[in-house]
Amino acid sequence: MADAVLLILPLVAGYLMDLWLGDPDNWPHPVRVFGNAIAKGEKWLNWGHFRFWKGATLSVILVVSVFTFFQWLDGVLLQVPALYLIVNSIGVYYGLANHSLIAEGRAVFSVLENEGLEAGRRQLSRIVGRDTSKLNAQQIRIAVLETMSENLSDGVVAPLFYYALAGVPGMMAYKMINTMDSMLGYRSERYEWFGKFAARLDDVANFIPARLTALLMVLVTGSRRGLRFIFQFGDKHKSPNAGYPEAALAGILDCRFGGANMYHGKLVEKPFIGENDRVIEPNEIARAVCVNQRTCMLMVFISLVTSLCIYLV
Numbered sequence: 001m002a003d004a005v006l007l008i009l010p011l012v013a014g015y016l017m018d019l020w021l022g023d024p025d026n027w028p029h030p031v032r033v034f035g036n037a038i039a040k041g042e043k044w045l046n047w048g049h050f051r052f053w054k055g056a057t058l059s060v061i062l063v064v065s066v067f068t069f070f071q072w073l074d075g076v077l078l079q080v081p082a083l084y085l086i087v088n089s090i091g092v093y094y095g096l097a098n099h100s101l102i103a104e105g106r107a108v109f110s111v112l113e114n115e116g117l118e119a120g121r122r123q124l125s126r127i128v129g130r131d132t133s134k135l136n137a138q139q140i141r142i143a144v145l146e147t148m149s150e151n152l153s154d155g156v157v158a159p160l161f162y163y164a165l166a167g168v169p170g171m172m173a174y175k176m177i178n179t180m181d182s183m184l185g186y187r188s189e190r191y192e193w194f195g196k197f198a199a200r201l202d203d204v205a206n207f208i209p210a211r212l213t214a215l216l217m218v219l220v221t222g223s224r225r226g227l228r229f230i231f232q233f234g235d236k237h238k239s240p241n242a243g244y245p246e247a248a249l250a251g252i253l254d255c256r257f258g259g260a261n262m263y264h265g266k267l268v269e270k271p272f273i274g275e276n277d278r279v280i281e282p283n284e285i286a287r288a289v290c291v292n293q294r295t296c297m298l299m300v301f302i303s304l305v306t307s308l309c310i311y312l313v
Contacts, residue, residue: 006078011163014092015300022099024225030094030172034179037062044196056197059180063201064174069171091168095175097155098296102289104135105148109285112140139259141280146257148218148288149244150251152295154178157216158209160299164306177205203240210241214248214293220294226251233273243273250274252291253284262274 023029041062045054077084104127112120120140121132128143135143145216158178163172163234181202184195214234218226229251230244236258237243258276 004308004311005083006084006088007167007311008304010092010168011160011300011304011307013085014094014096015296017089017093018096018099020099021093022103023094023097024130031175031179034062034066034176034264035183037184038180039041040057042194046190051140051157051193051299052196055184055194057178059198060200062180063173063176067166067169067173070172074167074169088168092163095159095163095171096296097151097159098292101151101155102292105288106142106285108144112137113282120265138279141282141284142255142257144285145249145253145255145280145288148292149213152215152217152292153206153210153241153245155213156292156296157213158206160296160303161209161212162205164303164310167307174205177202206241210244212299214244216295216298217248217252217291219246220298221250221252221291223248225254229274235284236271238270247273249288249305250290253280253287254278255280 003178038058041058045051045058066073073087074084077087108120108123108127111123117137117140118138121135124135124143127147129141131141131228132140155193159171159174162174168172177198180198180282183250184191185199185202186192186195211230211234218224218230226248229247233250234244237246246257247281250273254274256272256277258270258272258274
Protein backbone atom coordinates (compact mmCIF):
# COMPACT_ATOMS: atom_id res chain seq x y z
CA MET A 1 0.00 0.00 0.00
CA ALA A 2 2.87 2.35 0.81
CA ASP A 3 4.31 1.86 -2.68
CA ALA A 4 0.92 2.70 -4.21
CA VAL A 5 0.88 5.95 -2.26
CA LEU A 6 4.28 6.81 -3.75
CA LEU A 7 2.67 6.57 -7.19
CA ILE A 8 -0.58 8.38 -6.43
CA LEU A 9 0.44 11.33 -4.26
CA PRO A 10 3.08 12.86 -6.59
CA LEU A 11 0.62 12.78 -9.49
CA VAL A 12 -2.19 14.41 -7.53
CA ALA A 13 0.12 16.95 -5.85
CA GLY A 14 1.87 17.83 -9.13
CA TYR A 15 -1.44 18.30 -10.91
CA LEU A 16 -2.75 20.58 -8.14
CA MET A 17 0.50 22.58 -8.13
CA ASP A 18 0.25 23.15 -11.88
CA LEU A 19 -3.42 24.10 -11.51
CA TRP A 20 -2.52 26.65 -8.84
CA LEU A 21 0.92 27.96 -9.81
CA GLY A 22 1.50 27.42 -13.52
CA ASP A 23 5.08 28.13 -14.69
CA PRO A 24 6.27 31.55 -13.44
CA ASP A 25 8.82 33.01 -15.86
CA ASN A 26 11.50 33.60 -13.22
CA TRP A 27 11.39 30.08 -11.70
CA PRO A 28 13.94 27.39 -12.62
CA HIS A 29 12.64 24.69 -14.92
CA PRO A 30 14.19 21.41 -16.16
CA VAL A 31 13.11 22.20 -19.73
CA ARG A 32 15.51 25.16 -19.69
CA VAL A 33 18.30 22.76 -18.72
CA PHE A 34 17.19 20.43 -21.53
CA GLY A 35 17.20 23.35 -23.95
CA ASN A 36 20.72 24.39 -22.98
CA ALA A 37 21.98 20.84 -23.46
CA ILE A 38 20.31 20.60 -26.89
CA ALA A 39 21.70 23.98 -27.97
CA LYS A 40 25.25 23.04 -26.93
CA GLY A 41 25.04 19.66 -28.63
CA GLU A 42 23.65 21.22 -31.80
CA LYS A 43 26.41 23.84 -31.89
CA TRP A 44 29.05 21.18 -31.39
CA LEU A 45 27.74 18.61 -33.92
CA ASN A 46 25.62 20.35 -36.57
CA TRP A 47 28.25 20.91 -39.24
CA GLY A 48 29.96 19.03 -42.07
CA HIS A 49 28.96 15.54 -43.18
CA PHE A 50 26.71 12.90 -41.55
CA ARG A 51 24.41 15.47 -39.96
CA PHE A 52 21.50 13.03 -39.73
CA TRP A 53 23.56 10.51 -37.79
CA LYS A 54 25.03 13.21 -35.58
CA GLY A 55 21.55 14.50 -34.78
CA ALA A 56 20.29 10.97 -34.14
CA THR A 57 23.22 10.23 -31.83
CA LEU A 58 22.66 13.44 -29.87
CA SER A 59 18.93 12.70 -29.56
CA VAL A 60 19.47 9.16 -28.25
CA ILE A 61 22.18 10.24 -25.79
CA LEU A 62 20.05 13.07 -24.37
CA VAL A 63 16.86 11.02 -23.97
CA VAL A 64 18.64 8.03 -22.45
CA SER A 65 20.63 10.30 -20.15
CA VAL A 66 17.51 12.06 -18.86
CA PHE A 67 15.65 8.80 -18.25
CA THR A 68 18.68 7.20 -16.56
CA PHE A 69 19.33 10.21 -14.34
CA PHE A 70 15.76 10.45 -13.06
CA GLN A 71 15.56 6.68 -12.60
CA TRP A 72 18.76 6.80 -10.55
CA LEU A 73 17.40 9.76 -8.58
CA ASP A 74 14.22 7.84 -7.81
CA GLY A 75 16.29 4.94 -6.50
CA VAL A 76 18.21 7.25 -4.18
CA LEU A 77 15.12 9.12 -3.00
CA LEU A 78 13.23 5.91 -2.17
CA GLN A 79 15.49 5.59 0.85
CA VAL A 80 13.63 8.61 2.26
CA PRO A 81 9.95 8.26 1.20
CA ALA A 82 8.98 11.78 2.26
CA LEU A 83 11.73 13.27 0.11
CA TYR A 84 10.72 10.98 -2.78
CA LEU A 85 7.16 12.31 -2.58
CA ILE A 86 8.29 15.93 -2.56
CA VAL A 87 10.76 15.64 -5.44
CA ASN A 88 8.44 13.57 -7.62
CA SER A 89 5.53 15.92 -6.97
CA ILE A 90 7.74 18.76 -8.22
CA GLY A 91 8.70 16.58 -11.19
CA VAL A 92 5.06 16.07 -12.16
CA TYR A 93 4.41 19.78 -11.67
CA TYR A 94 7.25 20.65 -14.05
CA GLY A 95 6.09 18.00 -16.51
CA LEU A 96 2.61 19.50 -16.90
CA ALA A 97 1.81 22.70 -18.78
CA ASN A 98 -1.97 22.96 -18.60
CA HIS A 99 -2.11 26.12 -16.49
CA SER A 100 0.37 27.98 -18.69
CA LEU A 101 -1.32 26.81 -21.89
CA ILE A 102 -4.69 28.11 -20.71
CA ALA A 103 -3.22 31.34 -19.34
CA GLU A 104 -1.45 32.11 -22.63
CA GLY A 105 -4.58 31.40 -24.66
CA ARG A 106 -6.70 33.61 -22.44
CA ALA A 107 -4.09 36.36 -22.58
CA VAL A 108 -4.19 36.51 -26.39
CA PHE A 109 -7.98 36.72 -26.46
CA SER A 110 -7.97 39.37 -23.72
CA VAL A 111 -5.23 41.53 -25.25
CA LEU A 112 -6.85 41.32 -28.68
CA GLU A 113 -10.21 42.40 -27.27
CA ASN A 114 -8.94 45.16 -24.97
CA GLU A 115 -5.79 46.50 -26.65
CA GLY A 116 -6.41 45.93 -30.34
CA LEU A 117 -5.07 43.99 -33.30
CA GLU A 118 -1.36 44.89 -33.10
CA ALA A 119 -1.18 44.01 -29.41
CA GLY A 120 -3.01 40.76 -30.11
CA ARG A 121 -0.51 39.85 -32.82
CA ARG A 122 2.41 40.47 -30.46
CA GLN A 123 0.83 38.43 -27.71
CA LEU A 124 0.12 35.54 -30.08
CA SER A 125 3.75 35.51 -31.26
CA ARG A 126 4.70 34.29 -27.77
CA ILE A 127 3.04 30.92 -28.32
CA VAL A 128 3.10 30.15 -32.07
CA GLY A 129 5.81 29.72 -34.69
CA ARG A 130 3.91 31.36 -37.55
CA ASP A 131 4.32 34.96 -38.69
CA THR A 132 1.65 36.92 -36.83
CA SER A 133 2.35 40.38 -38.32
CA LYS A 134 -0.47 40.28 -40.88
CA LEU A 135 -3.08 38.16 -39.11
CA ASN A 136 -6.59 39.51 -38.61
CA ALA A 137 -8.64 39.00 -35.45
CA GLN A 138 -10.30 35.83 -36.77
CA GLN A 139 -6.95 34.29 -37.70
CA ILE A 140 -5.50 35.16 -34.29
CA ARG A 141 -8.35 33.46 -32.45
CA ILE A 142 -8.13 30.40 -34.69
CA ALA A 143 -4.37 30.20 -34.08
CA VAL A 144 -4.97 30.24 -30.32
CA LEU A 145 -7.56 27.45 -30.50
CA GLU A 146 -5.33 25.35 -32.75
CA THR A 147 -2.42 25.80 -30.35
CA MET A 148 -4.50 24.98 -27.28
CA SER A 149 -5.78 21.75 -28.81
CA GLU A 150 -2.41 20.62 -30.17
CA ASN A 151 -0.55 21.44 -26.96
CA LEU A 152 -3.21 19.79 -24.85
CA SER A 153 -1.66 16.63 -26.25
CA ASP A 154 2.00 17.70 -26.11
CA GLY A 155 1.89 19.52 -22.79
CA VAL A 156 -0.72 17.60 -20.79
CA VAL A 157 -1.91 14.22 -22.03
CA ALA A 158 1.42 12.93 -23.34
CA PRO A 159 3.40 13.71 -20.15
CA LEU A 160 0.68 12.06 -18.06
CA PHE A 161 0.65 9.08 -20.43
CA TYR A 162 4.38 8.54 -19.93
CA TYR A 163 4.10 9.10 -16.19
CA ALA A 164 1.56 6.26 -16.09
CA LEU A 165 4.00 4.00 -17.94
CA ALA A 166 7.32 4.94 -16.32
CA GLY A 167 6.82 7.53 -13.59
CA VAL A 168 8.75 10.80 -13.50
CA PRO A 169 11.68 9.30 -15.49
CA GLY A 170 9.28 8.53 -18.36
CA MET A 171 7.67 11.94 -18.12
CA MET A 172 11.01 13.77 -18.18
CA ALA A 173 12.32 11.64 -21.07
CA TYR A 174 9.22 12.64 -23.04
CA LYS A 175 9.79 16.32 -22.18
CA MET A 176 13.31 16.02 -23.60
CA ILE A 177 11.94 14.49 -26.81
CA ASN A 178 9.36 17.25 -27.14
CA THR A 179 11.92 19.98 -26.42
CA MET A 180 14.28 18.57 -29.05
CA ASP A 181 11.50 18.63 -31.62
CA SER A 182 10.61 22.23 -30.80
CA MET A 183 14.26 23.31 -31.17
CA LEU A 184 15.53 21.07 -33.97
CA GLY A 185 12.50 19.79 -35.86
CA TYR A 186 12.45 22.37 -38.66
CA ARG A 187 12.67 21.86 -42.40
CA SER A 188 15.30 24.51 -42.92
CA GLU A 189 18.80 24.32 -44.34
CA ARG A 190 20.26 24.26 -40.85
CA TYR A 191 17.96 21.63 -39.31
CA GLU A 192 16.59 19.56 -42.21
CA TRP A 193 18.97 16.65 -41.62
CA PHE A 194 20.30 17.28 -38.14
CA GLY A 195 16.83 17.54 -36.60
CA LYS A 196 15.07 14.88 -38.68
CA PHE A 197 15.57 12.06 -36.17
CA ALA A 198 14.36 14.24 -33.28
CA ALA A 199 11.26 15.21 -35.26
CA ARG A 200 10.45 11.59 -36.14
CA LEU A 201 11.07 10.49 -32.56
CA ASP A 202 8.58 13.12 -31.40
CA ASP A 203 6.06 11.84 -33.97
CA VAL A 204 6.40 8.33 -32.58
CA ALA A 205 6.23 9.46 -28.94
CA ASN A 206 3.03 11.43 -29.61
CA PHE A 207 1.27 8.89 -31.83
CA ILE A 208 -0.88 7.37 -29.09
CA PRO A 209 -1.20 10.49 -26.85
CA ALA A 210 -2.49 12.67 -29.73
CA ARG A 211 -5.26 10.24 -30.59
CA LEU A 212 -6.04 9.65 -26.93
CA THR A 213 -6.29 13.41 -26.42
CA ALA A 214 -8.82 13.74 -29.21
CA LEU A 215 -10.95 10.91 -27.82
CA LEU A 216 -10.84 12.35 -24.30
CA MET A 217 -11.89 15.77 -25.64
CA VAL A 218 -15.02 14.38 -27.26
CA LEU A 219 -15.69 12.17 -24.24
CA VAL A 220 -15.70 15.07 -21.75
CA THR A 221 -17.95 17.15 -24.03
CA GLY A 222 -20.17 14.42 -25.46
CA SER A 223 -19.65 15.89 -28.93
CA ARG A 224 -20.68 13.46 -31.66
CA ARG A 225 -19.56 15.96 -34.29
CA GLY A 226 -16.15 16.06 -32.61
CA LEU A 227 -15.92 12.27 -32.85
CA ARG A 228 -16.88 12.38 -36.52
CA PHE A 229 -14.31 15.09 -37.22
CA ILE A 230 -11.53 13.00 -35.65
CA PHE A 231 -12.05 10.32 -38.29
CA GLN A 232 -12.89 12.76 -41.08
CA PHE A 233 -10.12 15.35 -40.59
CA GLY A 234 -7.60 13.90 -38.10
CA ASP A 235 -5.21 12.71 -40.80
CA LYS A 236 -5.46 15.86 -42.94
CA HIS A 237 -2.85 17.81 -41.01
CA LYS A 238 0.76 17.92 -42.23
CA SER A 239 1.75 16.57 -38.82
CA PRO A 240 0.84 12.90 -38.27
CA ASN A 241 -0.49 13.78 -34.82
CA ALA A 242 -1.57 17.43 -34.48
CA GLY A 243 -4.66 17.03 -36.66
CA TYR A 244 -6.46 14.74 -34.24
CA PRO A 245 -6.91 17.08 -31.24
CA GLU A 246 -7.46 20.00 -33.67
CA ALA A 247 -10.19 18.05 -35.43
CA ALA A 248 -11.80 17.20 -32.09
CA LEU A 249 -11.92 20.87 -31.01
CA ALA A 250 -13.15 22.00 -34.44
CA GLY A 251 -16.02 19.56 -34.08
CA ILE A 252 -16.76 20.56 -30.50
CA LEU A 253 -16.88 24.26 -31.42
CA ASP A 254 -18.38 23.68 -34.90
CA CYS A 255 -15.72 25.78 -36.60
CA ARG A 256 -12.92 25.42 -39.15
CA PHE A 257 -9.15 25.47 -38.61
CA GLY A 258 -6.25 25.45 -41.07
CA GLY A 259 -5.55 27.49 -44.18
CA ALA A 260 -2.44 29.31 -45.39
CA ASN A 261 0.05 30.80 -42.92
CA MET A 262 3.58 32.17 -43.01
CA TYR A 263 6.24 30.15 -41.16
CA HIS A 264 9.82 31.47 -41.06
CA GLY A 265 9.28 33.48 -44.22
CA LYS A 266 7.60 30.70 -46.21
CA LEU A 267 3.92 30.38 -47.11
CA VAL A 268 2.59 27.05 -45.84
CA GLU A 269 -0.75 25.80 -47.12
CA LYS A 270 -2.40 23.88 -44.31
CA PRO A 271 -5.49 21.81 -45.17
CA PHE A 272 -8.76 22.87 -43.62
CA ILE A 273 -9.95 20.96 -40.56
CA GLY A 274 -13.68 21.36 -40.00
CA GLU A 275 -16.60 22.54 -42.07
CA ASN A 276 -18.12 25.72 -40.63
CA ASP A 277 -16.08 28.78 -41.64
CA ARG A 278 -17.71 31.01 -39.05
CA VAL A 279 -16.46 33.92 -36.95
CA ILE A 280 -14.88 32.91 -33.64
CA GLU A 281 -16.36 35.08 -30.88
CA PRO A 282 -14.21 36.52 -28.05
CA ASN A 283 -16.09 34.61 -25.35
CA GLU A 284 -15.40 31.20 -26.92
CA ILE A 285 -12.04 30.95 -25.19
CA ALA A 286 -14.02 29.98 -22.08
CA ARG A 287 -15.35 26.86 -23.78
CA ALA A 288 -11.89 25.87 -25.01
CA VAL A 289 -10.53 26.33 -21.48
CA CYS A 290 -13.29 24.10 -20.13
CA VAL A 291 -12.36 21.38 -22.63
CA ASN A 292 -8.71 21.58 -21.57
CA GLN A 293 -9.48 21.46 -17.86
CA ARG A 294 -11.87 18.52 -18.12
CA THR A 295 -9.53 16.59 -20.40
CA CYS A 296 -6.62 17.14 -18.03
CA MET A 297 -8.66 15.99 -15.02
CA LEU A 298 -9.81 12.86 -16.82
CA MET A 299 -6.28 12.04 -17.95
CA VAL A 300 -4.98 12.43 -14.39
CA PHE A 301 -7.59 9.90 -13.27
CA ILE A 302 -6.68 7.51 -16.10
CA SER A 303 -3.00 7.84 -15.23
CA LEU A 304 -3.75 7.03 -11.59
CA VAL A 305 -5.68 3.91 -12.51
CA THR A 306 -3.06 2.83 -15.07
CA SER A 307 -0.19 3.34 -12.63
CA LEU A 308 -1.96 1.28 -9.99
CA CYS A 309 -2.74 -1.49 -12.47
CA ILE A 310 0.91 -1.64 -13.57
CA TYR A 311 1.98 -1.67 -9.91
CA LEU A 312 -0.43 -4.49 -9.01
CA VAL A 313 0.65 -6.59 -11.98
